[in-house]
Amino acid sequence: MAKRTSPQALTQSVESDAVFESAAEVFRLMSAPMRLKIISSLCNAEKNVGQLLAEIDTTQPNMSQHLHTLYQAGVVGKRREGVQIFYRITDERVAMLCRSVCTQIAMESEVVKAG
DSSP states (O other), X not given: OOOOXXXXXXXXXXXXXXXXXXXXXXXXXXXXXXXXXXXXXXXXXXXXXXXXXXXXXXXXXXXXXXXXXXXXXXXXXXXXXTTEEEEEEOOHHHHHXXXXXXXXXXXXXXXXXXO
């Protein structure tokens, strides 16, 4: 006898699949250390590429590629002021997740160093 799935269970399954897909996309975006550094830097203030490069050791093309990825995903927004483009966090949940995970890892590594 085949097991029948209720419409409610099917709807919940599809909704939870969508949640897991969305979470996986957020984790994919955050899987590059360079993007985590950019997100962390932008949590403090809006910055242009030059300001980000002063804080983060990478090349301008690499920085631009990661900023483009974050922009396409809706994590950062940008605005033009003259020839400068300023970037800012637009998805606060990603910034919060980044802060939370990085802070926890930093605290744990301090405990290991102290121990």
